[in-house]
């Protein structure tokens with residue numbers, strides 16, 4: 001793995017309705033991220049936070065079932081520029097959310113450097129909605145669809161018109177809440193999904209082994225997009241859209257350790273940490289622990 005890491009915070013809360021997720025980057029830093037990764041001998045620079053526009057209209061006003069569309073497009077474009085530059089100078093982008101809408105910016109920035117970018121989407125949700133299929137109008141439920149080129153033009157054209165990723169380069173792990181339109185899209189596009197059912201039956205070891213095998217030959221870089229709500233709410237209470245029956249603490253550490261061993265992860269983001277909903281920064285600390293495993297902590 002790249003020994004240079006560049007951290008970028010994205011205090012974005014416009015992709016959903018719960019206040020507080022904009023404080024995620026601070027909470028993750030406060031949980032000791034830089035110290036933890038420095039111990040692992042990484043050369044880590046913290047670039048601070050992207051500036052996110054504040055909406056002019058009262059918060060929560062809908063725009064064609066795309067709440068805060070313009071501000072999100074602008075903020076994620078800024079993130080795309082940063083991520084593009086970080087990869088350009090040979091460093092590993094580590095993005096801290098903020099709600100999951102920021103993945104549109106991360107993937108857009110990355111896409112300039114990879115012909116076949118792989119994506120591991122560790123999440124309770126598919127985030128494959130469009131304005132038509134979304135039950136909520138919340139853009140944090142749409143970033144994976146947008147990155148495939150499906151969605152509002154203002155979002156799909158962030159940092160370039162082309163789709164940022166291909167459906168066959170995606171693996172979703174931990175899904176247990178998929179809307180009807182998302183299921184249709186998954187079938188139509190042939191997206192690989194390990195729902196909780198598969199994780200229960202196969203075990204995380206096989207899920208990651210298969211995912212690594214699947215992505216190995218078809219991709220030239222792999223981004224890990226980790227939504228903390230992929231984990232069970234008992235482990236990660238500080239999230240805005242918790243879903244029962246999630247991935248355990250140990251399964252998640254095992255996944256991160258195996259991804260480290262694969263050597264294939266070229267960028268990562270940790271999103272949806274909401275300190276207001278959290279218990280004594282438990283979820284942010286969990287995120288930092290998972291980063292430790294992803295970046296190679298081991299007892300031997």
Ligand SMILES: NC(=[NH2+])NCCC[C@H](N)C(=O)O
Nearest residue numbers: 100125129136138140141241
């Ligand atoms: N990144 C997330 N937490 N997404 C939750 C999305 C929930 C629901 N599927 C929606 O589209 O509104």
Ligand SMILES: [Mn+2]
Nearest residue numbers: 124125227229
């Ligand atoms: Mn989620």
Ligand SMILES: [Mn+2]
Nearest residue numbers: 100123127227
């Ligand atoms: Mn998500």
